[in-house]
Amino acid sequence: MTSILTNLFDGVAYGMLLFVLACGLAVTLGLMNFVNLAHGAFAMAGGYVCMVLVNRMGWPFFAALPLSFVSAAAIGIVLERTLYRHLYARSHLDQVLFTIGLTFMSVAAVDYIQGSSRVFINLPAALEGQFDLFGVGIGRYRLMIIVICGLLTIALQMVLAKTRFGSRLRAAVDDPRAASGLGINVPQVFAFTFAFGCGLAGLGGALSAEILGLDPYFPLKFMIYFLIVVTVGGSSSITGPFLASLLLGIGDVAGKYYVPKMSPFVIYTMMIVILIWRPNGLFGRTAAR
Amino acid sequence: MFERKQLTQTVSWAAAVAAIAGLAAVAPAKAEDTVKVGLILPMTGGQASTGKQIENAIKLYMQQKGDTVAGKKVEIILKDDAAIPDKTKTAAQELIVNDKVNFIAGFGVTPAALAAAPLATQAKIPEVVMAAGTSIITERSPYIVRTSFTLAQSSTIIGDWAVKNGIKKVATLTSDYAPGNDALNFFKEHFTAGGGEIVEEVKTPLANPDFAPFLQRMKDAKPDAIFVFVPAGQGGNFMKQYAERGLDKAGIKVIGPGDVTDDDLLNNMGDAVLGTVTAHIYSAAHPSQMNKDFVAAYKKAYGTRPGFMAVSGYDGIHLIYEALKKTNGDTDGTKLVEAMKGQKWESPRGPISIDPATRDIVQNVYIRKVEKVDGELYNVEFQTFEAVKDPGKTKK
Numbered sequence: 001m002t003s004i005l006t007n008l009f010d011g012v013a014y015g016m017l018l019f020v021l022a023c024g025l026a027v028t029l030g031l032m033n034f035v036n037l038a039h040g041a042f043a044m045a046g047g048y049v050c051m052v053l054v055n056r057m058g059w060p061f062f063a064a065l066p067l068s069f070v071s072a073a074a075i076g077i078v079l080e081r082t083l084y085r086h087l088y089a090r091s092h093l094d095q096v097l098f099t100i101g102l103t104f105m106s107v108a109a110v111d112y113i114q115g116s117s118r119v120f121i122n123l124p125a126a127l128e129g130q131f132d133l134f135g136v137g138i139g140r141y142r143l144m145i146i147v148i149c150g151l152l153t154i155a156l157q158m159v160l161a162k163t164r165f166g167s168r169l170r171a172a173v174d175d176p177r178a179a180s181g182l183g184i185n186v187p188q189v190f191a192f193t194f195a196f197g198c199g200l201a202g203l204g205g206a207l208s209a210e211i212l213g214l215d216p217y218f219p220l221k222f223m224i225y226f227l228i229v230v231t232v233g234g235s236s237s238i239t240g241p242f243l244a245s246l247l248l249g250i251g252d253v254a255g256k257y258y259v260p261k262m263s264p265f266v267i268y269t270m271m272i273v274i275l276i277w278r279p280n281g282l283f284g285r286t287a288a289r
Numbered sequence: 290m291f292e293r294k295q296l297t298q299t300v301s302w303a304a305a306v307a308a309i310a311g312l313a314a315v316a317p318a319k320a321e322d323t324v325k326v327g328l329i330l331p332m333t334g335g336q337a338s339t340g341k342q343i344e345n346a347i348k349l350y351m352q353q354k355g356d357t358v359a360g361k362k363v364e365i366i367l368k369d370d371a372a373i374p375d376k377t378k379t380a381a382q383e384l385i386v387n388d389k390v391n392f393i394a395g396f397g398v399t400p401a402a403l404a405a406a407p408l409a410t411q412a413k414i415p416e417v418v419m420a421a422g423t424s425i426i427t428e429r430s431p432y433i434v435r436t437s438f439t440l441a442q443s444s445t446i447i448g449d450w451a452v453k454n455g456i457k458k459v460a461t462l463t464s465d466y467a468p469g470n471d472a473l474n475f476f477k478e479h480f481t482a483g484g485g486e487i488v489e490e491v492k493t494p495l496a497n498p499d500f501a502p503f504l505q506r507m508k509d510a511k512p513d514a515i516f517v518f519v520p521a522g523q524g525g526n527f528m529k530q531y532a533e534r535g536l537d538k539a540g541i542k543v544i545g546p547g548d549v550t551d552d553d554l555l556n557n558m559g560d561a562v563l564g565t566v567t568a569h570i571y572s573a574a575h576p577s578q579m580n581k582d583f584v585a586a587y588k589k590a591y592g593t594r595p596g597f598m599a600v601s602g603y604d605g606i607h608l609i610y611e612a613l614k615k616t617n618g619d620t621d622g623t624k625l626v627e628a629m630k631g632q633k634w635e636s637p638r639g640p641i642s643i644d645p646a647t648r649d650i651v652q653n654v655y656i657r658k659v660e661k662v663d664g665e666l667y668n669v670e671f672q673t674f675e676a677v678k679d680p681g682k683t684k685k
Contacts, residue, residue: 003509010501108333116337118522120529120557130535137505139533211499213526217335221496256502263502264494 002135007257008250013142015249016149017211019242021204021222022229023156024197026241029230032173032190034084035092037099039201039226040219041106046072046202047214048114051121061124065148065206072202077195084194085187103219111216118215121206145207152200153242160238169193228267232274234281244274244282324361324391324620326609327384329405330420331372331397338522338553339397339420340369343602345591350606353586358610359618366390372397374404381405385412391620392417392609395602399423399467406430414622415612415629419605420598423467424681427649432622434629434648436608436641437601438570440471440518441681443546446654446674447568448479451514451544459544460489460512462503462527464519469495472518472546475680480516488512493519500530507541508534514542517549524549525558532561542566547668550659553596555666562666565659571597571638572657572668583637597638604636608643640676649679 025039046068053064083102087095127144130137160166171179172186180186205218212222233244248267255266274282328347330340347365356363366388368380377396384390385408393409394417396402402421406429409416418426418435427433451459459480463469469492477487489510491503507515515536519527527549531537543549543562547569550562573584573594583603587595595603608629613620615628630645641652654677657668 003505006505007502010505014499014501111333111337116333116341117554118525120525129533129538137535139501141533210529211501213523215335215522253502256499257506260491260493260503260506264496 002137003257005136007253009136009138010142011250011253012246013139013145013249014211014253015246016146016153017204017208018225018229018249019245020149020152020200021208022226022245023153023238023241024200024204025226026230026233026238027193027197030234030237030241032088032193034088035095035099036084037096037223038102038106038219039197040221040223041103042072042076042198042201043205043208043222044106044110044214044216044218045075045205046199047121047205047209047218048110048119049202050206051119051209051214054121055119061121061127064121065203068206069199069203072205073195073199076198077191080191080194085191088190103223106219107216114216116216118213119209120214121209123210141210145211148207152203153238156238165189165192225267228271230281232271232281234278234283237283240281240283322361323364324358324613324618325364325366325384325388326392326394326606327381327388327390328365328367328395329370329377329380329384329393329401330367330395331401332367332369334371334373335522336372336397336520339598340395342553342596342599343395343397343419343605345587346595346599346602347606349587349590350603352590354610359613359616361613361618361620363610363613370397370401372401374400377401378404378408381408385414390414391622391625394605394609395419396421399426402426402433403429406433409433412622415609415626417605417609419601421468423471424679427647428682431648432626434608434626434643435650436605436643438597438650438652439679439681440468440546441475441679442652442677443568443570443654444472444475444518445479445680446656446677447516447544447546447566448476448485449483450566450568450656450672451516452480452483452485456485456513456542456544458486458488458512459514459516460491460507460510461487461516462491462493462500462507462519463517464495464523465492466495468520469518471681473516476516476545495520500527501534504530504534504536508536508539511539512541514544517543517545519549522554524551525554528558528562528565532559537561537564547572547597547657550657550668551596551598552594552668553598555659555668556594558666560661560666562659563661566656567668568654568656568674569597569668570652570654571600572655572670574657574662574667574669575638575655576670577637577639579635580637595637600636600638604634604638604641607634607636608632639673642676644678647679647682649682651676651678653677 028034028036049071050064050068053059127141130139168184172189176186229241229245233241251270252267256263332340370376370380392415396418397420399421402418409432410430416433420437422440424439424441463473543565545567547567552573612625612628616624633642639653644651654674655670656672657670660669
């Protein structure tokens with residue numbers, strides 16, 4: 001019984017991590033209808049910023065986390081203004097080719113600057129190890145992930161559903177022409193949203209270094225996971241990707257624990273089954289936009 | 290006017306052809322005193338640290354010993370295959386056909402070494418394997434010579450050692466590809482033959498770095514030790530998560546072939562790795578004067594410690610030099626392979642030789658324990674098994 005709970009805990013933590021990493025993509029892909037395969041590059045950028053601050057400059061881990069968000073968001077906004085916005089109106093194929101090119105460039109650049117060895121971020125001692133809660137092994141680091149990501153999710157949902165910005169964004173997505181007719185600055189809303197998504201990826205990258213490892217191939221290695229989360233979750237809300245992340249995280253961990261021989265296939269099998277059942281994702285809109 | 294243009298065109302074409310012909314005429318004369326070594330390594334991708342170490346070590350060797358041997362200038366042509374066998378094959382073809390190399394060398398992973406094997410046979414030139422570690426490699430071409438190691442060498446020895454040193458129940462965690470399976474099978478055979486019991490066997494996908502659920506399974510199986518083989522780059526992830534899950538506190542030791550505590554990464558793994566016992570061919574802490582000099586020179590040149598891959602590259606280029614010395618600079622591939630067979634020399638890892646029968650390396654395997662020396666983590670050797678041949682071959 002306790003091992004089930006330990007696995008559940010690990011699965012939730014893994015799922016939360018997937019969500020923070022992927023939800024920026026859910027926003028750009030789902031809300032803005034832009035295929036950004038370079039999403040993982042922003043996550044990697046955040047991870048490396050955190051690593052440099054903590055390991056080389058001696059910043060505390062918790063001070064470096066917000067900065068990895070900010071720097072990834074800043075890179076995002078620069079690229080959005082200079083490169084991405086020219087591609088909003090282009091076909092999905094153009095967007096894919098462009099962003100995958102960007103991914104390869106980021107891999108080569110980081111490889112050149114930092115070398116290809118895997119790096120780890122020096123964690124404060126308080127985050128290391130596990131403690132026992134009624135026989136369930138709770139990893140301190142994973143608990144922190146759950147707390148941070150949980151709070152983020154609630155905040156995100158509030159922003160989208162309750163704030164003026166949220167309603168502007170939804171309006172801009174649903175009908176950009178009518179929205180700009182109503183005086184909403186659509187490009188600005190998109191730029192801000194894009195940057196925020198990149199910031200989340202950066203934060204996710206910093207948080208995931210401990211668990212997934214950080215090296216220049218990060219964007220390529222985890223691209224498939226981001227895509228699975230968004231596909232399974234459906235792309236019209238963030239609740240969908242959130243539940244999808246949790247489901248996939250728990251499923252992946254349980255698969256590795258209970259059927260280790262099958263473990264590489266569990267996440268794909270889940271994806272296929274869910275997509276057969278609901279081709280537009282768990283919370284996908286059935287009607288075409 | 291038209292004719293004149295045509296004339297100039299013809300003349301320039303003729304000039305170009307003449308120039309190419311001239312180059313071609315000059316080229317063989319130049320090739321006479323140059324020996325070309327085509328080095329195929331993963332310089333990008335997940336195995337890039339292997340490529341980097343080997344390249345560094347070869348550069349270091351050539352700085353120390355000069356780039357001429359037996360009156361010939363040694364030229365290295367480096368190609369990156371990112372550890373993808375298709376690319377290895379293309380690179381080998383280009384090196385052999387276009388660059389007319391006299392050796393192909395390097396090969397970060399087993400599939401890469403195998404992909405090049407038929408080409409070495411066809412071109413009759415030596416293939417010097419400096420990293421890949423499955424037993425079968427040298428059997429795939431009579432031109433393959435290896436200076437790295439085989440996983441069978443270290444896995445059988447740690448299997449024997451474990452069962453004699455109070456480890457009765459072992460859970461295994463190995464990466465699911467050829468070297469992982471070699472490590473697992475050879476360990477299992479020797480460990481169970483001595484009376485040990487395997488209580489849990491997990492093969493992890495090569496691409497997945499989150500070991501947490503696998504480790505949880507290991508922890509619940511309550512073994513005395515975990516036998517681990519993961520490719521060198523993943524060792525850090527594994528050890529960190531091993532500590533996070535509290536397996537060290539639960540008294541579960543880590544044993545294995547030494548890839549998991551590669552010197553390249555060992556120092557960043559944290560204190561949880563202390564006490565890990567592995568069997569391997571090389572430690573940066575190997576207490577010979579030659580190794581001390583080697584480590585110091587490598588550190589001075591590149592700022593990091595050399596790992597076992599660096600030593601394999603260092604010995605690989607040494608073997609190429611020695612073969613050329615023996616043939617007096619004759620670059621006939623068959624003669625070079627003959628010259629490599631039976632070579633014996635002192636390496637930073639200790640005394641090594643090339644088995645004339647299998648063209649595989651014969652070397653000491655050391656049992657080492659991770660300890661803190663001068664504030665840094667090192668694999669400290671405490672027992673030596675001398676002149677170990679590859680057990681993967683004696684079976685047949």
